[in-house]
Amino acid sequence: MIPVTTFQGRKVALFGLGGSGLATARALKAGGAEVVCHDDNETRVRQAADEGLSTEDLRTLAWDDVAALVLSPGVPLTHPVPHWTVDLAREAGVEIIGDVELFCRERRKQCLSAPFIAITGTNGKSTTTALIAHLLAELGLDVQVGGNIGTPVLELEPPVPGRHYVVECSSYQIDLSPTLDPSIGVHMNLSPDHLDRHGSMENYAAIKERLVAGSKVAIIGVDDRLSSLIADRLELAHKPVCRIAGERELTEGIYASHGFLIEAHSGTQQQVALLGGVDSLRGDHNGQNAAAAFAALRALELPSEKIAAALTTFPGLHHRMEIVARRGRILFVNDSKATNADAAARALSSFERIYWIAGGRAKAGGISSLDEYFPRIAKTFLIGEAAEDFADVLEGRVPFKISGTLPQAVIDAASAAAEDGAEEIAILLSPACASFDQYPNFELRGAAFVDAVRALPGAGNSQEVA
Numbered sequence: 001m002i003p004v005t006t007f008q009g010r011k012v013a014l015f016g017l018g019g020s021g022l023a024t025a026r027a028l029k030a031g032g033a034e035v036v037c038h039d040d041n042e043t044r045v046r047q048a049a050d051e052g053l054s055t056e057d058l059r060t061l062a063w064d065d066v067a068a069l070v071l072s073p074g075v076p077l078t079h080p081v082p083h084w085t086v087d088l089a090r091e092a093g094v095e096i097i098g099d100v101e102l103f104c105r106e107r108r109k110q111c112l113s114a115p116f117i118a119i120t121g122t123n124g125k126s127t128t129t130a131l132i133a134h135l136l137a138e139l140g141l142d143v144q145v146g147g148n149i150g151t152p153v154l155e156l157e158p159p160v161p162g163r164h165y166v167v168e169c170s171s172y173q174i175d176l177s178p179t180l181d182p183s184i185g186v187h188m189n190l191s192p193d194h195l196d197r198h199g200s201m202e203n204y205a206a207i208k209e210r211l212v213a214g215s216k217v218a219i220i221g222v223d224d225r226l227s228s229l230i231a232d233r234l235e236l237a238h239k240p241v242c243r244i245a246g247e248r249e250l251t252e253g254i255y256a257s258h259g260f261l262i263e264a265h266s267g268t269q270q271q272v273a274l275l276g277g278v279d280s281l282r283g284d285h286n287g288q289n290a291a292a293a294f295a296a297l298r299a300l301e302l303p304s305e306k307i308a309a310a311l312t313t314f315p316g317l318h319h320r321m322e323i324v325a326r327r328g329r330i331l332f333v334n335d336s337k338a339t340n341a342d343a344a345a346r347a348l349s350s351f352e353r354i355y356w357i358a359g360g361r362a363k364a365g366g367i368s369s370l371d372e373y374f375p376r377i378a379k380t381f382l383i384g385e386a387a388e389d390f391a392d393v394l395e396g397r398v399p400f401k402i403s404g405t406l407p408q409a410v411i412d413a414a415s416a417a418a419e420d421g422a423e424e425i426a427i428l429l430s431p432a433c434a435s436f437d438q439y440p441n442f443e444l445r446g447a448a449f450v451d452a453v454r455a456l457p458g459a460g461n462s463q464e465v466a
Helices: 021-028 042-050 083-090 098-109 127-139 171-175 202-215 225-236 285-298 303-312 341-350 366-374 387-394 406-417 440-454
Strands: 011-015 033-040 066-071 094-098 116-120 142-148 163-168 184-187 217-220 242-245 253-256 259-267 268-274 324-326 331-335 354-359 377-384 400-404 426-428
Touching: 011 021, 011 083, 011 285, 021 042, 021 242, 033 042, 066 406, 083 094, 094 142, 094 366, 098 163, 098 171, 098 400, 098 440, 116 127, 116 202, 127 163, 127 184, 127 285, 127 303, 163 259, 163 303, 163 324, 171 202, 171 366, 184 202, 184 331, 202 225, 217 225, 217 285, 225 242, 242 285, 253 285, 259 285, 268 303, 285 303, 285 341, 285 366, 324 440, 331 366, 331 440, 354 406, 377 387, 377 406, 387 400, 400 406, 426 440
Parallel strands: 011 033, 011 066, 066 094, 116 163, 116 184, 142 163, 184 217, 217 242, 242 253, 331 426, 354 377, 354 426, 377 400
Antiparallel strands: 253 259, 259 268, 324 331
16 A cells, blocks of 8 residues: 555545545555545445545535545546536535546655656557556566555555556546656557546647646657647647657657567668567557556666567456466457447457457447458357347348357357358457446356356367466
8 A cells, every 4th residue: 555645634525435435545544644434325325434544425515625636537527427426526626637637646756766657649559558567577677556446555565665566547547647747658549438437539639638737758649630739739839758659650759560670760660579479468568568668668768688588478358358267269258348449340350251249338439440351250149238239230230149048159160160261260359339238247257157168068178377
């Protein structure tokens, strides 16, 4: 835990007692703050009180002596409407912040020299976060990894010299971090997402840009136009910028091409790492992820050859392009984390012959944008609420079957793939949907896929990869 001493002796209101909210409340209390907690969920309030945290309905709180409102990332700050606690705090002139902001303040107070790498982007940020942490650990460095990727940032170990923080930041967390100041800021890409929480694409992009704008060194993916414009703006503001790409050649920066990472500088092009043959780094999107990670470690002045060697040992991220089993020519790939079409496109672009499991609770736009990948798909197996709508899109273009449930889709896909003579076949769960119609989260959906694969007849003869 990182005790938050920057509010020592002052009253802090906290709303939201999920995982990160509870961790934040404990850290504030450990640092000497008078923290008053609340949540709309009465069970969470009782659990917080049972472990000794002070709880009170913030509607009745005397806000005059409150130093800050700490809001959990899942609580609306601006859209579709501000949460009622936000209105109360603003009326009282109280600043509204989140756990990443508390981490930034504590790092500045305790050990500003501890390297802090912050990663954001619509897609790829979790894989890039995990990859950077893996590379640092492989090179023998003290690494703490957390934030939006899993472990709440205030549950990490306290800042000390030489301790490297690798923190995934969602747009919600950035929005609650007015002084976000990473040593190295990494922005991967932008595509429409969470617009219900940010109001417009312009607002969403501006929030993402704040992470790299506040960093000492900005690493920016330029495979999409909006992100490329961010790089241009920061460069015009004389901020050190390293452009990275997975789908285009650069004259300055680091990019992936034909299974290699290429470093371009002053008119020269140099191969700096081999990506071909690393299953966990298949596809153009993972080329961009690898380029971002390589650039981050080079910004720390770590040796290229050691970074390159460590890339080959990356096991991948759970539920993201995760090859969970092989059965002869057939790969079973868990990409449950692909909760929108843009994320699913990254998986669909990575295999030549696909039996695709898709569906769930659809997001705006559905799968219409994925039509360029339809020739790769031998057959689609549809599940969940979106099955009928997705079937309408696929009709006459891709063979499909409405399997309904994930276990049935795995059975159906395995049966169809067994009759296919292609050299390599991927049975790919990449839903392009949220999981909430059938599973509480994408992790449990991914685990259900793995269980269904293991339950297939003859699964004992397959090579279990995860």
